[in-house]
Amino acid sequence: MKILVALKQVPARDSLLRIDASGRWLDESDLSFEINEPDAYALEAALQLKEQHGGEVVVLSAGPERAVSAIREALAKGADRAIHVEQENLGEFDTLSLAKLLAAAASSEKADLILTGLQSDDLGSGQTGVIMAELLGLPHATIIMAVEASGQGVRVKRELEAGWFQHVSMPLPAVLTIQSGINKLRYATLMGIKKAKTKEVRKLTAAELGVQPESSVSLLRIYQPKRVKQTQMLAGAPAEQAAQLVEKLKFEARVI
Amino acid sequence: MSGILVLTEQSSGAWHPMSFEALAAGIQLGRDLSLPVTACVFGRGVSGLASELAGRNVQAVVALEHEALGQYTADAAVAAIEWLVRDLQPDYVLLPHTYQVRDFAPRLATRFGRVLLSDTTGYTIESGAAVFQRQLFQGKLTADFAFQAPAPNFVSIQAGAFRADALESDAASVSEKAPVLNVSSLRQHPEAPFREAARAVDLSAAERIVAVGRGIQEEGNIPLVQELADAFGAELAASRPICDNGWLPMERQVGSSGQTVAPKLYLSVGISGAIQHLVGMKGSRCVVAINKDPEAPIFEIADYGIVGDLFDVVPALTEAVKKARS
Numbered sequence: 128m129k130i131l132v133a134l135k136q137v138p139a140r141d142s143l144l145r146i147d148a149s150g151r152w153l154d155e156s157d158l159s160f161e162i163n164e165p166d167a168y169a170l171e172a173a174l175q176l177k178e179q180h181g182g183e184v185v186v187l188s189a190g191p192e193r194a195v196s197a198i199r200e201a202l203a204k205g206a207d208r209a210i211h212v213e214q215e216n217l218g219e220f221d222t223l224s225l226a227k228l229l230a231a232a233a234s235s236e237k238a239d240l241i242l243t244g245l246q247s248d249d250l251g252s253g254q255t256g257v258i259m260a261e262l263l264g265l266p267h268a269t270i271i272m273a274v275e276a277s278g279q280g281v282r283v284k285r286e287l288e289a290g291w292f293q294h295v296s297m298p299l300p301a302v303l304t305i306q307s308g309i310n311k312l313r314y315a316t317l318m319g320i321k322k323a324k325t326k327e328v329r330k331l332t333a334a335e336l337g338v339q340p341e342s343s344v345s346l347l348r349i350y351q352p353k354r355v356k357q358t359q360m361l362a363g364a365p366a367e368q369a370a371q372l373v374e375k376l377k378f379e380a381r382v383i
Numbered sequence: 384m385s386g387i388l389v390l391t392e393q394s395s396g397a398w399h400p401m402s403f404e405a406l407a408a409g410i411q412l413g414r415d416l417s418l419p420v421t422a423c424v425f426g427r428g429v430s431g432l433a434s435e436l437a438g439r440n441v442q443a444v445v446a447l448e449h450e451a452l453g454q455y456t457a458d459a460a461v462a463a464i465e466w467l468v469r470d471l472q473p474d475y476v477l478l479p480h481t482y483q484v485r486d487f488a489p490r491l492a493t494r495f496g497r498v499l500l501s502d503t504t505g506y507t508i509e510s511g512a513a514v515f516q517r518q519l520f521q522g523k524l525t526a527d528f529a530f531q532a533p534a535p536n537f538v539s540i541q542a543g544a545f546r547a548d549a550l551e552s553d554a555a556s557v558s559e560k561a562p563v564l565n566v567s568s569l570r571q572h573p574e575a576p577f578r579e580a581a582r583a584v585d586l587s588a589a590e591r592i593v594a595v596g597r598g599i600q601e602e603g604n605i606p607l608v609q610e611l612a613d614a615f616g617a618e619l620a621a622s623r624p625i626c627d628n629g630w631l632p633m634e635r636q637v638g639s640s641g642q643t644v645a646p647k648l649y650l651s652v653g654i655s656g657a658i659q660h661l662v663g664m665k666g667s668r669c670v671v672a673i674n675k676d677p678e679a680p681i682f683e684i685a686d687y688g689i690v691g692d693l694f695d696v697v698p699a700l701t702e703a704v705k706k707a708r709s
């Protein structure tokens with residue numbers, strides 16, 4: 128079974144986010160980056176499917192040069208090879224043209240299964256995998272919590288709201304967007320890290336793939352959220368904060 | 384037509400409550416842009432639901448009926464709604480940002496060569512055009528987005544962003560439409576929805592809840608918050624990563640995939656405040672947040688906030704609560 132995993136490198140989760148001079152993105156100078164969390168689960172799902180059924184796991188990532196470290200990490204965890212769509216101006220691509228870029232790179236691979244995380248922690252539009260499915264003419268399912276592959280098809284467990292789930296079957300090839308928590312992530316071994324250095328990373332550009340940036344939607348500006356509620360912040364040493372809070376909860380909010 | 388098409392959501396004849404929030408957004412946008420609003424309900428046997436929509440301040444209602452829409456599949460929903468959008472030619476298509484909409488709407492927009500603006504929290508009018516707000520970085524930043532492409536444009540509305548409008552008005556006309564679908568091209572085969580396990584704890588009945596998030600770092604630290612919960616006489620709840628890791632059972636997860644709670648006191652410890660968590664606890668009467676990051680989105684909805692390291696604050700608070708309640 129050939130599985131393609133589209134993954135994105137995003138700012139590390141607990142980063143301090145500073146808006147840059149353009150007011151349209153972050154100052155990346157002292158950010159550290161990591162594999163987008165749901166994408167890490169998608170990679171793990173692919174590696175487990177390969178362990179069960181044999182085959183190949185190919186990582187696909189569009190990103191600037193720095194995305195190489197995310198790609199190497201995926202290879203170190205066990206992916207067989209990678210395609211890096213290296214492009215510094217990805218901010219000029221809207222969700223659709225970015226998915227076109229990934230779909231163009233994916234199409235010649237003819238994978239049985241394409242996995243992505245269900246959304247990215249930075250932009251969070253939650254659409255890339257689904258749009259790729261449409262562009263490639265493949266069936267899809269989202270928010271996936273289990274994957275059983277058998278012969279010509281796949282049966283998945285979709286998460287619904289409020290603790291409900293549903294099984295859905297569909298023919299392969301297909302695109303699935305994976306939910307965080309579907310499995311337990313593995314760590315890269317020293318051996319894996321060593322091996323990763325020798326694995327193939329094919330570089331492609333948007334021009335080579337024949338895809339232009341488009342902006343049918345455009346990001347105008349980013350800013351700190353506006354507070355809707357007046358929060359009373361309790362200052363002082365921990366013991367003072369605790370004492371103030373108990374006072375407030377007892378005599379102001381009357382909830383204890 | 385030119386106007387706004389609002390797609391509602393139902394399953395087995397029951398409304399998804401976010402339908403009415405999307406409808407409220409559509410009605411407000413219609414007023415601001417002087418556009419008529421059409422509400423649509425799709426499925427099998429939805430004429431009764433359609434007549435309910437008719438009294439909700441819209442100009443027209445469509446019941447989009449098809450045998451293949453009886454049980455939701457992405458392929459059938461996309462094909463049917465694509466048919467309707469080509470038929471009506473609206474300027475905007477508004478949808479509630481439900482899990483189902485996440486599943487089909489990106490594909491629908493792609494059929495029109497458009498990008499869905501997903502999970503929007505509101506809009507402003509700039510030089511006569513709508514500019515939509517979305518959260519970035521799980522709520523840590525907000526961004527303004529504008530459409531640059533001609534109609535139709537697609538927007539989904541975040542849970543709780545608009546208040547469901549109770550205003551009733553004269554009945555709009557209801558039309559029934561049957562989309563043309565190629566049933567043999569539908570690829571997903573859904574089974575019946577199910578729940579994982581019976582729920583032993585009903586958090587919705589709890590008067591006080593102490594909820595713990597990823598800030599707790601490891602399973603061995605859970606007793607720290609359990610002691611705080613005990614001191615308060617509270618139930619212990621958690622954000623999703625804690626339950627994903629198996630540190631607490633799934634039934635204690637609060638949020639869009641877990642339980643919805645509205646206790647007198649909701650005290651969150653090391654939770655960032657992502658929207659999928661907030662929708663499960665926003666109705667709480669008094670919200671307290673303990674977080675080391677002063678910019679954490681949870682503070683936007685908290686009544687009382689403590690910025691600090693939970694490993695210092697929680698033990699101090701447990702002591703103080705014990706003293707106060709003894």
Ligand SMILES: Cc1cc2nc3c(=O)[nH]c(=O)nc-3n(C[C@H](O)[C@H](O)[C@H](O)COP(=O)(O)OP(=O)(O)OC[C@H]3O[C@@H](n4cnc5c(N)ncnc54)[C@H](O)[C@@H]3O)c2cc1C
Binds near residue numbers: 597642655660
């Ligand atoms: C479809 C979908 C459904 C989802 N359903 C749910 C759901 O039902 N429920 C849910 O909760 N989530 C859900 N999520 C996940 C959600 O988006 C967030 O990822 C999740 O809520 C984050 O959990 P958290 O706040 O515990 O972790 P994080 O976002 O990692 O936040 C940890 C917080 O702890 C703070 N912290 C760290 N160390 C300390 C310290 N020493 N002292 C004090 N504070 C500290 C940090 O500043 C940070 O704010 C869902 C996501 C999707 C896409």
